[in-house]
Amino acid sequence: MRKPDLMGKDRVLPSNSNMNKAKxxxxxxSPEEDEKLIxxxxxxxxxxxxxxxxxxxxxxxxxxxxxxWINYLRPxxxxxxxxxxxxxxxxxxxxxLGNRWSxxxxxxxxxTDNEIKNFWNSTLKxxxxxxxTSTFSTNDSDSSEPRDYAIGNIMPMHDHDIMTLCMDSSSSxxxxxxxxxxGNQFDSFSMLNSRYDVTGAASLFxxxxxxxxxxxxxxxxxxxxxxxxxxxxxxxxxxPLESRSFEEKNTxxxxxxxxxxxxxxxxxxxxxNNTDQRxxxxxxxELENHWQGENLxxxxxxxxxxxxxxxxxxxxxxxxx
DNA sequence: AAGCCTAGCAACCGCGAACCT
DNA sequence: AAGGTTCGCGGTTGCTAGGCT
Numbered sequence: 001m002r003k004p005d006l007m008g009k010d011r012v013l014p015s016n017s018n019m020n021k022a023k024x025x026x027x028x029x030s031p032e033e034d035e036k037l038i039x040x041x042x043x044x045x046x047x048x049x050x051x052x053x054x055x056x057x058x059x060x061x062x063x064x065x066x067x068x069w070i071n072y073l074r075p076x077x078x079x080x081x082x083x084x085x086x087x088x089x090x091x092x093x094x095x096x097l098g099n100r101w102s103x104x105x106x107x108x109x110x111x112t113d114n115e116i117k118n119f120w121n122s123t124l125k126x127x128x129x130x131x132x133t134s135t136f137s138t139n140d141s142d143s144s145e146p147r148d149y150a151i152g153n154i155m156p157m158h159d160h161d162i163m164t165l166c167m168d169s170s171s172s173x174x175x176x177x178x179x180x181x182x183g184n185q186f187d188s189f190s191m192l193n194s195r196y197d198v199t200g201a202a203s204l205f206x207x208x209x210x211x212x213x214x215x216x217x218x219x220x221x222x223x224x225x226x227x228x229x230x231x232x233x234x235x236x237x238x239x240p241l242e243s244r245s246f247e248e249k250n251t252x253x254x255x256x257x258x259x260x261x262x263x264x265x266x267x268x269x270x271x272x273n274n275t276d277q278r279x280x281x282x283x284x285x286e287l288e289n290h291w292q293g294e295n296l297x298x299x300x301x302x303x304x305x306x307x308x309x310x311x312x313x314x315x316x317x318x319x320x321x
Numbered sequence: 322a323a324g325c326c327t328a329g330c331a332a333c334c335g336c337g338a339a340c341c342t
Numbered sequence: 343a344a345g346g347t348t349c350g351c352g353g354t355t356g357c358t359a360g361g362c363t
Contacts, residue, residue, distance in 0.1 A: 028331070028357090048348070066349075067332065102351060113351075114331080121353095122329050 025059045029068050033058055037065055038073055071114045078110025082119055090116055091124060 025033075040056035049062030058065060082090070086108060093104045101113035101120075108116065 026333075050348075062348080063334095063350095064332075070350095071331075099352065117352075118330055 024061050024064075026064070029072075033060070034068070034073060037069060041069060041073070067114075071112045076110055077112065082111075086111070087124065090120065091128065094120065094124075 029037075036056045036058055037052075040052060044052075044055070046052075049066045051062070052058075053060050053062045053065045056065070060068075089108065090104060093107060097103050099117075101117045105111050105113040105116050
Protein backbone atom coordinates (compact mmCIF):
# COMPACT_ATOMS: atom_id res chain seq x y z
CA MET A 1 0.00 0.00 0.00
CA ARG A 2 1.85 3.00 1.18
CA LYS A 3 5.31 3.16 -0.29
CA PRO A 4 8.08 4.02 2.07
CA ASP A 5 8.74 7.67 1.99
CA LEU A 6 8.74 8.13 -1.73
CA MET A 7 6.86 11.31 -1.31
CA GLY A 8 9.98 13.00 -0.27
CA LYS A 9 8.31 14.26 2.77
CA ASP A 10 10.93 15.39 5.13
CA ARG A 11 8.61 16.62 7.67
CA VAL A 12 10.70 17.93 10.42
CA LEU A 13 9.61 18.87 13.83
CA PRO A 14 11.05 22.18 14.80
CA SER A 15 12.27 21.79 18.26
CA ASN A 16 10.29 23.89 20.60
CA SER A 17 12.97 25.78 22.28
CA ASN A 18 16.13 23.84 22.17
CA MET A 19 17.78 23.90 18.78
CA ASN A 20 20.36 21.48 20.04
CA LYS A 21 17.73 18.89 20.37
CA ALA A 22 17.57 19.52 16.69
CA LYS A 23 14.92 18.74 14.28
CA UNK A 24 13.26 15.48 14.84
CA UNK A 25 11.87 13.93 11.77
CA UNK A 26 8.31 12.73 11.68
CA UNK A 27 6.31 10.81 9.22
CA UNK A 28 7.28 7.87 7.13
CA UNK A 29 10.62 6.25 7.52
CA SER A 30 13.01 6.25 4.62
CA PRO A 31 14.96 3.13 3.64
CA GLU A 32 18.10 4.87 4.84
CA GLU A 33 16.64 5.43 8.25
CA ASP A 34 15.49 1.87 8.43
CA GLU A 35 18.92 0.71 7.50
CA LYS A 36 20.50 2.81 10.21
CA LEU A 37 18.15 1.53 12.83
CA ILE A 38 18.53 -2.09 11.78
CA UNK A 39 22.27 -1.87 11.74
CA UNK A 40 22.35 -0.25 15.12
CA UNK A 41 19.96 -2.71 16.67
CA UNK A 42 21.85 -5.65 15.31
CA UNK A 43 25.14 -4.32 16.49
CA UNK A 44 24.17 -3.00 19.87
CA UNK A 45 20.94 -4.61 20.77
CA UNK A 46 18.09 -2.96 22.48
CA UNK A 47 18.70 -0.34 25.06
CA UNK A 48 17.40 3.07 25.90
CA UNK A 49 15.42 4.13 22.89
CA UNK A 50 16.38 7.75 23.07
CA UNK A 51 20.02 6.70 23.10
CA UNK A 52 19.39 4.42 20.18
CA UNK A 53 17.86 7.24 18.23
CA UNK A 54 20.82 9.45 19.00
CA UNK A 55 23.59 6.94 18.55
CA UNK A 56 22.19 5.50 15.39
CA UNK A 57 22.32 8.91 13.83
CA UNK A 58 18.62 9.15 13.45
CA UNK A 59 16.78 12.40 13.73
CA UNK A 60 13.92 10.64 15.35
CA UNK A 61 12.62 10.46 18.83
CA UNK A 62 13.22 7.25 20.70
CA UNK A 63 9.59 6.55 20.70
CA UNK A 64 9.43 6.64 16.97
CA UNK A 65 12.41 4.31 16.72
CA UNK A 66 10.84 1.87 19.09
CA UNK A 67 7.62 1.85 17.14
CA UNK A 68 9.37 1.41 13.85
CA TRP A 69 11.42 -1.47 15.15
CA ILE A 70 8.59 -3.26 16.88
CA ASN A 71 6.02 -2.83 14.18
CA TYR A 72 8.09 -3.06 11.07
CA LEU A 73 11.77 -3.86 11.33
CA ARG A 74 11.89 -6.69 13.81
CA PRO A 75 13.17 -9.70 11.93
CA UNK A 76 10.68 -12.10 13.41
CA UNK A 77 7.64 -10.37 12.02
CA UNK A 78 5.27 -12.32 9.91
CA UNK A 79 3.98 -10.15 7.14
CA UNK A 80 1.07 -10.64 4.87
CA UNK A 81 -2.55 -11.42 5.22
CA UNK A 82 -3.96 -13.00 8.29
CA UNK A 83 -4.86 -16.63 7.89
CA UNK A 84 -8.41 -17.74 8.68
CA UNK A 85 -7.05 -19.45 11.76
CA UNK A 86 -5.44 -16.27 12.90
CA UNK A 87 -8.64 -14.37 12.24
CA UNK A 88 -10.63 -16.75 14.37
CA UNK A 89 -8.09 -16.62 17.10
CA UNK A 90 -8.10 -12.85 17.09
CA UNK A 91 -11.85 -12.77 17.28
CA UNK A 92 -11.83 -15.29 20.03
CA UNK A 93 -9.14 -13.57 22.03
CA UNK A 94 -10.79 -10.23 21.54
CA UNK A 95 -13.99 -11.67 22.91
CA UNK A 96 -12.05 -12.56 26.02
CA LEU A 97 -9.49 -9.84 26.33
CA GLY A 98 -11.16 -6.88 24.71
CA ASN A 99 -8.90 -4.30 23.17
CA ARG A 100 -5.82 -5.59 24.89
CA TRP A 101 -3.96 -5.74 21.64
CA SER A 102 -0.63 -6.45 23.15
CA UNK A 103 -2.03 -9.44 25.00
CA UNK A 104 -3.61 -10.70 21.82
CA UNK A 105 -0.45 -10.10 19.84
CA UNK A 106 1.54 -12.00 22.41
CA UNK A 107 -0.40 -15.07 21.39
CA UNK A 108 0.08 -14.56 17.70
CA UNK A 109 3.76 -14.97 16.96
CA UNK A 110 5.05 -12.64 14.33
CA UNK A 111 2.12 -10.29 14.58
CA THR A 112 2.21 -6.91 16.22
CA ASP A 113 -0.41 -5.31 18.35
CA ASN A 114 -0.64 -2.49 15.85
CA GLU A 115 -1.18 -4.90 13.01
CA ILE A 116 -3.87 -6.77 14.88
CA LYS A 117 -5.50 -3.55 15.98
CA ASN A 118 -5.59 -2.27 12.42
CA PHE A 119 -6.90 -5.56 11.17
CA TRP A 120 -9.60 -5.57 13.76
CA ASN A 121 -10.69 -2.02 13.16
CA SER A 122 -10.58 -2.22 9.40
CA THR A 123 -11.87 -5.68 8.75
CA LEU A 124 -13.01 -7.86 11.58
CA LYS A 125 -15.11 -5.32 13.37
CA UNK A 126 -17.13 -4.65 10.28
CA UNK A 127 -17.44 -8.28 9.45
CA UNK A 128 -18.64 -9.14 12.89
CA UNK A 129 -21.07 -6.32 12.84
CA UNK A 130 -22.49 -7.39 9.50
CA UNK A 131 -22.70 -11.01 10.48
CA UNK A 132 -24.27 -10.45 13.81
CA THR A 133 -26.44 -7.41 13.82
CA SER A 134 -29.36 -9.76 14.07
CA THR A 135 -27.93 -11.97 16.75
CA PHE A 136 -26.97 -9.45 19.32
CA SER A 137 -26.74 -5.81 19.91
CA THR A 138 -23.44 -4.38 18.81
CA ASN A 139 -23.76 -1.14 20.58
CA ASP A 140 -20.07 -0.99 21.24
CA SER A 141 -18.28 -3.62 19.29
CA ASP A 142 -15.09 -1.68 19.67
CA SER A 143 -15.40 -1.62 23.35
CA SER A 144 -12.23 -2.10 25.21
CA GLU A 145 -14.02 -4.52 27.40
CA PRO A 146 -14.24 -8.17 26.65
CA ARG A 147 -17.46 -9.20 25.08
CA ASP A 148 -19.58 -12.22 25.47
CA TYR A 149 -19.53 -13.29 21.88
CA ALA A 150 -17.06 -15.94 22.67
CA ILE A 151 -17.01 -19.38 21.25
CA GLY A 152 -20.36 -20.58 20.08
CA ASN A 153 -22.03 -17.25 20.05
CA ILE A 154 -20.96 -14.87 17.38
CA MET A 155 -18.16 -16.82 16.04
CA PRO A 156 -19.12 -20.40 16.42
CA MET A 157 -16.03 -22.44 16.72
CA HIS A 158 -16.69 -25.98 15.73
CA ASP A 159 -14.55 -28.93 16.43
CA HIS A 160 -13.22 -28.77 12.95
CA ASP A 161 -12.28 -25.16 13.34
CA ILE A 162 -10.59 -25.86 16.55
CA MET A 163 -8.81 -28.77 14.99
CA THR A 164 -7.30 -26.38 12.52
CA LEU A 165 -5.99 -24.50 15.45
CA CYS A 166 -4.47 -27.59 16.90
CA MET A 167 -1.00 -27.15 15.62
CA ASP A 168 1.74 -29.45 16.46
CA SER A 169 4.73 -27.44 17.35
CA SER A 170 6.88 -29.68 15.21
CA SER A 171 5.27 -28.28 12.11
CA SER A 172 5.56 -24.81 13.39
CA UNK A 173 7.06 -22.12 11.28
CA UNK A 174 7.61 -19.99 14.26
CA UNK A 175 9.82 -17.14 13.32
CA UNK A 176 11.69 -17.50 16.47
CA UNK A 177 15.15 -16.16 16.25
CA UNK A 178 16.33 -19.49 17.39
CA UNK A 179 17.99 -21.19 14.53
CA UNK A 180 18.56 -17.98 12.72
CA UNK A 181 21.26 -16.79 14.97
CA UNK A 182 24.14 -18.52 13.43
CA GLY A 183 26.78 -16.00 12.77
CA ASN A 184 27.74 -12.44 12.56
CA GLN A 185 27.06 -11.57 9.01
CA PHE A 186 24.07 -9.57 8.20
CA ASP A 187 23.28 -7.89 4.97
CA SER A 188 21.02 -5.08 5.89
CA PHE A 189 20.76 -3.99 2.32
CA SER A 190 19.38 -7.23 1.15
CA MET A 191 17.10 -7.11 4.11
CA LEU A 192 15.88 -3.74 3.06
CA ASN A 193 15.56 -4.80 -0.51
CA SER A 194 13.63 -7.75 0.58
CA ARG A 195 11.32 -5.53 2.49
CA TYR A 196 10.77 -2.87 -0.05
CA ASP A 197 10.53 -5.17 -3.00
CA VAL A 198 7.97 -7.13 -1.22
CA THR A 199 5.52 -8.66 -3.59
CA GLY A 200 4.38 -11.53 -1.48
CA ALA A 201 3.48 -12.05 2.05
CA ALA A 202 6.46 -14.11 2.87
CA SER A 203 9.31 -11.91 1.91
CA LEU A 204 10.18 -10.83 5.37
CA PHE A 205 9.70 -14.30 6.62
CA UNK A 206 11.97 -15.69 3.97
CA UNK A 207 14.48 -13.04 4.68
CA UNK A 208 14.41 -13.84 8.31
CA UNK A 209 15.40 -17.41 7.74
CA UNK A 210 18.78 -16.31 6.59
CA UNK A 211 18.92 -13.52 9.03
CA UNK A 212 21.78 -13.48 11.43
CA UNK A 213 22.40 -11.20 14.25
CA UNK A 214 24.93 -10.17 16.74
CA UNK A 215 24.87 -8.53 20.10
CA UNK A 216 21.33 -9.34 20.99
CA UNK A 217 21.32 -9.71 24.66
CA UNK A 218 18.59 -10.55 27.06
CA UNK A 219 15.34 -8.90 26.34
CA UNK A 220 16.27 -8.05 22.87
CA UNK A 221 12.67 -7.89 21.91
CA UNK A 222 11.61 -6.49 25.15
CA UNK A 223 9.55 -8.14 27.76
CA UNK A 224 6.39 -7.86 25.89
CA UNK A 225 7.14 -9.97 22.88
CA UNK A 226 9.20 -12.49 24.68
CA UNK A 227 10.18 -14.17 21.47
CA UNK A 228 13.55 -14.96 22.80
CA UNK A 229 12.96 -14.53 26.43
CA UNK A 230 10.61 -17.32 27.31
CA UNK A 231 11.02 -20.02 24.79
CA UNK A 232 9.99 -23.39 26.00
CA UNK A 233 11.56 -26.58 24.89
CA UNK A 234 9.36 -26.88 21.85
CA UNK A 235 10.71 -23.62 20.60
CA UNK A 236 7.51 -21.80 21.26
CA UNK A 237 7.71 -18.60 23.16
CA UNK A 238 5.16 -17.92 25.78
CA UNK A 239 4.24 -14.60 27.20
CA PRO A 240 5.31 -13.98 30.74
CA LEU A 241 1.89 -14.87 32.01
CA GLU A 242 2.62 -18.51 31.42
CA SER A 243 5.03 -18.80 34.20
CA ARG A 244 3.08 -21.40 36.08
CA SER A 245 1.52 -24.62 35.04
CA PHE A 246 -2.00 -24.65 33.88
CA GLU A 247 -3.09 -26.86 36.71
CA GLU A 248 -1.57 -24.62 39.29
CA LYS A 249 -3.26 -21.61 37.84
CA ASN A 250 -6.64 -23.05 37.17
CA THR A 251 -8.66 -22.28 40.22
CA UNK A 252 -11.83 -21.11 38.57
CA UNK A 253 -12.96 -23.85 36.31
CA UNK A 254 -12.80 -27.54 36.22
CA UNK A 255 -10.39 -27.61 33.36
CA UNK A 256 -8.06 -30.46 33.49
CA UNK A 257 -4.87 -31.38 31.83
CA UNK A 258 -4.25 -34.79 30.56
CA UNK A 259 -0.64 -35.15 31.37
CA UNK A 260 -0.60 -38.85 31.62
CA UNK A 261 -0.27 -39.69 28.02
CA UNK A 262 2.14 -38.56 25.43
CA UNK A 263 -0.12 -39.93 22.80
CA UNK A 264 -0.70 -37.35 20.16
CA UNK A 265 -3.84 -38.95 18.93
CA UNK A 266 -6.42 -36.36 19.69
CA UNK A 267 -9.27 -37.75 17.71
CA UNK A 268 -11.56 -38.06 20.66
CA UNK A 269 -10.52 -35.14 22.69
CA UNK A 270 -9.35 -32.34 20.56
CA UNK A 271 -6.27 -31.07 22.17
CA UNK A 272 -3.50 -28.63 21.86
CA ASN A 273 -0.23 -30.37 21.92
CA ASN A 274 1.71 -27.25 22.31
CA THR A 275 3.98 -28.55 24.97
CA ASP A 276 4.16 -31.74 26.89
CA GLN A 277 0.85 -30.86 28.32
CA ARG A 278 -2.19 -31.91 26.43
CA UNK A 279 -4.81 -29.32 26.91
CA UNK A 280 -8.24 -30.55 26.07
CA UNK A 281 -10.32 -28.17 24.07
CA UNK A 282 -13.48 -29.58 25.46
CA UNK A 283 -12.34 -28.31 28.78
CA UNK A 284 -11.36 -25.05 27.29
CA UNK A 285 -14.84 -24.78 25.89
CA GLU A 286 -16.25 -25.57 29.24
CA LEU A 287 -14.24 -22.75 30.61
CA GLU A 288 -15.45 -20.53 27.84
CA ASN A 289 -19.05 -21.44 28.46
CA HIS A 290 -18.56 -20.74 32.07
CA TRP A 291 -17.41 -17.26 31.34
CA GLN A 292 -20.04 -16.78 28.75
CA GLY A 293 -22.78 -18.10 30.91
CA GLU A 294 -21.88 -15.77 33.64
CA ASN A 295 -21.77 -12.98 31.13
CA LEU A 296 -18.79 -11.70 32.91
CA UNK A 297 -17.59 -8.21 32.47
CA UNK A 298 -14.40 -6.53 33.32
CA UNK A 299 -14.57 -4.86 36.62
CA UNK A 300 -17.15 -7.27 37.92
CA UNK A 301 -14.83 -10.11 38.69
CA UNK A 302 -11.33 -11.03 39.52
CA UNK A 303 -9.39 -9.84 36.53
CA UNK A 304 -6.09 -11.12 37.79
CA UNK A 305 -7.48 -14.54 38.33
CA UNK A 306 -8.99 -14.44 34.92
CA UNK A 307 -5.77 -13.43 33.31
CA UNK A 308 -4.06 -16.30 34.97
CA UNK A 309 -6.52 -18.62 33.39
CA UNK A 310 -6.28 -16.95 30.06
CA UNK A 311 -2.58 -17.26 30.22
CA UNK A 312 -2.98 -20.97 30.09
CA UNK A 313 -4.37 -20.83 26.62
CA UNK A 314 -1.97 -22.31 24.18
CA UNK A 315 0.16 -20.09 22.12
CA UNK A 316 -0.73 -20.87 18.60
CA UNK A 317 1.81 -20.73 15.95
CA UNK A 318 0.48 -20.74 12.48
CA UNK A 319 2.07 -21.70 9.28
CA UNK A 320 3.17 -18.78 7.25
CA UNK A 321 0.97 -18.85 4.23
C1' DA B 322 -9.66 10.59 -17.82
C1' DA B 323 -10.91 12.83 -13.67
C1' DG B 324 -12.88 13.12 -9.32
C1' DC B 325 -14.68 10.93 -5.30
C1' DC B 326 -14.90 7.39 -1.85
C1' DT B 327 -13.19 3.83 0.96
C1' DA B 328 -10.04 0.33 2.82
C1' DG B 329 -5.80 -0.51 4.68
C1' DC B 330 -1.95 0.63 7.19
C1' DA B 331 2.07 3.32 9.08
C1' DA B 332 2.90 6.45 12.40
C1' DC B 333 1.75 9.91 15.89
C1' DC B 334 -0.27 11.26 20.34
C1' DG B 335 -1.54 11.02 25.06
C1' DC B 336 -1.66 8.63 29.15
C1' DG B 337 -0.35 5.59 32.83
C1' DA B 338 3.08 2.50 34.75
C1' DA B 339 7.64 1.48 35.80
C1' DC B 340 12.02 2.89 36.72
C1' DC B 341 15.67 6.05 38.14
C1' DT B 342 17.83 9.78 40.76
C1' DA C 343 8.92 10.50 49.12
C1' DA C 344 9.04 13.37 45.18
C1' DG C 345 10.12 14.60 40.73
C1' DG C 346 11.86 13.39 36.28
C1' DT C 347 12.53 10.13 32.56
C1' DT C 348 11.58 6.20 29.81
C1' DC C 349 8.71 2.67 28.19
C1' DG C 350 4.59 0.41 26.58
C1' DC C 351 -0.06 0.49 25.27
C1' DG C 352 -4.35 1.85 23.04
C1' DG C 353 -6.70 5.35 20.39
C1' DT C 354 -6.52 8.16 16.59
C1' DT C 355 -4.95 10.48 12.49
C1' DG C 356 -3.28 11.03 7.93
C1' DC C 357 -1.81 9.25 3.70
C1' DT C 358 -1.96 6.16 -0.37
C1' DA C 359 -3.84 2.77 -3.55
C1' DG C 360 -7.49 1.09 -5.73
C1' DG C 361 -12.28 0.79 -6.88
C1' DC C 362 -16.26 3.13 -8.43
C1' DT C 363 -18.98 6.57 -10.89
